[in-house]
Amino acid sequence: MTKKNYISAALCLAVSIAIMISTSMNFLAAREVPMPEWGPSVTEVKMLSDWFDGLAGTNGDTPVYVLKGEKEGGAALVLGGTHANEPSGYMSAITFIETAVVEAGTIYVIPYTNHSAMTHNDPGEGNIQYFTINTQSGPRTFRFGSRATNPIDQWPDPDVYVHYPSNQQLSGSETRNINRGYPGRADGNLTERMAYGVAELIRAENVGITFDLHEASPEYPVINATVAHQDAMNIASEGCIELLLGGIDMSLEQSPTNFHGLTHRELGDYTDTMAILMETANASQGRLRGASSVEQVLGGLDRFYVINEDLGMLYVPFDESGHPIEERCGRHLQGVYEYISAYNNANPDDAILYSGVPGYAELFLMADPATLGGPHLGSYLK
Amino acid sequence: MITIIYRLIVVMVIALVGWNLFTEKKLTNQMNCAMVLIPLVLRALMIK
Numbered sequence: 001m002t003k004k005n006y007i008s009a010a011l012c013l014a015v016s017i018a019i020m021i022s023t024s025m026n027f028l029a030a031r032e033v034p035m036p037e038w039g040p041s042v043t044e045v046k047m048l049s050d051w052f053d054g055l056a057g058t059n060g061d062t063p064v065y066v067l068k069g070e071k072e073g074g075a076a077l078v079l080g081g082t083h084a085n086e087p088s089g090y091m092s093a094i095t096f097i098e099t100a101v102v103e104a105g106t107i108y109v110i111p112y113t114n115h116s117a118m119t120h121n122d123p124g125e126g127n128i129q130y131f132t133i134n135t136q137s138g139p140r141t142f143r144f145g146s147r148a149t150n151p152i153d154q155w156p157d158p159d160v161y162v163h164y165p166s167n168q169q170l171s172g173s174e175t176r177n178i179n180r181g182y183p184g185r186a187d188g189n190l191t192e193r194m195a196y197g198v199a200e201l202i203r204a205e206n207v208g209i210t211f212d213l214h215e216a217s218p219e220y221p222v223i224n225a226t227v228a229h230q231d232a233m234n235i236a237s238e239g240c241i242e243l244l245l246g247g248i249d250m251s252l253e254q255s256p257t258n259f260h261g262l263t264h265r266e267l268g269d270y271t272d273t274m275a276i277l278m279e280t281a282n283a284s285q286g287r288l289r290g291a292s293s294v295e296q297v298l299g300g301l302d303r304f305y306v307i308n309e310d311l312g313m314l315y316v317p318f319d320e321s322g323h324p325i326e327e328r329c330g331r332h333l334q335g336v337y338e339y340i341s342a343y344n345n346a347n348p349d350d351a352i353l354y355s356g357v358p359g360y361a362e363l364f365l366m367a368d369p370a371t372l373g374g375p376h377l378g379s380y381l382k
Numbered sequence: 383m384i385t386i387i388y389r390l391i392v393v394m395v396i397a398l399v400g401w402n403l404f405t406e407k408k409l410t411n412q413m414n415c416a417m418v419l420i421p422l423v424l425r426a427l428m429i430k
Contacts, residue, residue: 005412009404012416020423027430120430152428155385 030129031059031119033143036094036111037382040356041067041102048110051204052197054186059153060194062115064108064201065097067354073105074208074350076340077201077273079263081112082179084145085127086215087297088280088328090118091142091377093213095329096336096357098382105352108201113212114178114194116153118145127284127292133374135381144284144297148176154190164188166260174261179212182266195266202271208350209235209343212263212277213332217286218305218314218323222279225251226335229268229275236276238342239335246338248331248360274343278335280328281316288313298325299373324372330363392426 038045046064049056080093093111100107112118121127121144132141151157154176161175162168164185174180176191184195202210209232216223228236233254240252255264255275268275283302284292290304300323309318316323337359344351358380367376396419403415424430 002407005407006404008409009406009412012409012412013400013403013419016416016419019420023420024424024427024429027424152430155388 026129027120030121030143033112033115033118034141035063036065036097037137039067039096039098039100039382041069041100041107041354042097043068048194048197048201051201052186052193054193055197058190058193059116059119059150060114060190060197062110062112062194064110067097067100067102067107067109069102069104069106069353071104071353074343074347074352075106075108075205076343076352077198077205077207077210078107078109078336079113079198079210079212080110081118081145082114082212082263083147083177083214084112084114084117084143085122085125085147085285086213086282087131087142087144087284088215088282088325088332089213091325092329092332092336094142095333095377095380099357099380100354101356103353103355105350106205107352107354108205108207110198113198114149114191116149116190116194117147117176117178118143120146120150120152122146122148125292128294128297131294131297131374133298133378133381135378137382140378140381148173149178149191149194151176163261164192168260170261177261179214179263180261182261182263183270199267199271202267202273207271207273208347208352209274209340210263210267210276211336211339212275214277214279215282215285215328216279217289218281218283218316218318219286219288219308220279221315222253223281223315224249224331225253225279226339227253227255227264227277227279229255229264230257231268232274232276235274235339235342235346238345239339242338242341243335246334246360247365248334250331250335276339278332280331281318281323282328283318283322295373300324300328301373321369324364325374326363326367326372326376327360329377330358330360330365333357333363334360389426389428392422396422396426
């Protein structure tokens with residue numbers, strides 16, 4: 001070994017360390033998840049570990065925003081960010097927190113249900129890490145995360161994931177998908193404990209109706225759709241009719257009894273809540289999409305989906321105007337409103353009343369098309 | 383427990399790669415060692 005070799009080795013090591021520091025800063029910054037601002041009805045922000053202490057001190061613990069009305073009433077729960085790569089889910093929850101004026105009852109909102117999933121991206125997807133929206137207070141940056149729990153927080157994946165308590169078998173990586181982990185268990189892995197925490201909140205607070213806000217790729221059949229537990233089908237049917245009358249194309253299906261681990265199945269089976277899940281069209285999620293970009297995430301634009309629409313490959317209409325975030329959040333927020341209205345009709349003594357949240361018309365139909373793709377949604381955010 | 387064992391293995395591999403980095407005579411092999419160290423160190427520190 002010559003002195004020259006030592007010098008070249010030291011130089012290689014120095015470059016390597018510089019790359020390590022640079023990438024470490026990027027990965028560590030992703031663990032700082034931006035939180036919603038307090039809206040007019042937020043009375044306190046608790047942590048999910050307040051209902052299940054098995055999450056305390058873990059990256060699975062997540063803030064729960066409590067929006068309490070002045071009058072007594074029922075309780076509802078809105079879950080955003082079950083899948084952190086489905087931005088209309090958590091952006092709808094954030095919009096709800098920052099705008100809702102609750103008059104009766106209590107609404108719990110969890111913007112990032114799988115908090116750990118917000119702290120990383122799916123390797124190989126080439127997804128964006130952040131997107132910025134101009135809001136009332138200026139530009140605010142939000143995370144774009146992963147479908148599953150960060151493997152730093154839960155490792156290793158088994159070859160086969162066996163769901164508790166059904167013993168359903170799925171591919172190993174689904175062990176980090178919280179929407180395959182319900183009803184969860186207190187002594188399970190981190191994802192199962194997160195799911196258990198949500199179920200404990202529902203049981204402790206007598207939550208009458210629960211929403212799980214999702215997105216799906218345009219080539220996935222369950223899209224622009226509501227899936228409801230059989231106990232919630234009457235309410236979901238009534239709400240769905242109102243959505244259709246309001247010009248929102250929404251299909252409704254009952255939760256399959258043999259597909260386990262999902263909110264609309266297990267929260268309905270293992271708690272007394274009416275479990276409802278909604279899906280919108282996310283151009284940044286599917287296999288037929290082009291390269292990831294902010295325009296794809298916020299504008300819902302993708303030229304390859306336009307081509308695939310012509311080929312008959314999609315389950316939603318898709319043209320050059322895409323499916324902007326305002327349309328997707330508008331669908332979710334209008335859905336929450338109509339299903340809660342139907343719940344109130346069935347449970348007048350436990351009514352949940354709120355106002356101030358922009359719906360489909362305010363967010364999308366009446367918006368200037370030039371402001372769609374982030375700016376118009378941002379005008380409602382603090 | 384399995385994570386601790388895994389991290390110990392990663393640290394051992396880092397030590398061996400680091401040793402190779404300074405004993406290799408070819409520059410291309412030294413560069414390979416330096417590149418291999420990056421994901422190993424990030425994993426050992428549980429950063430990624």
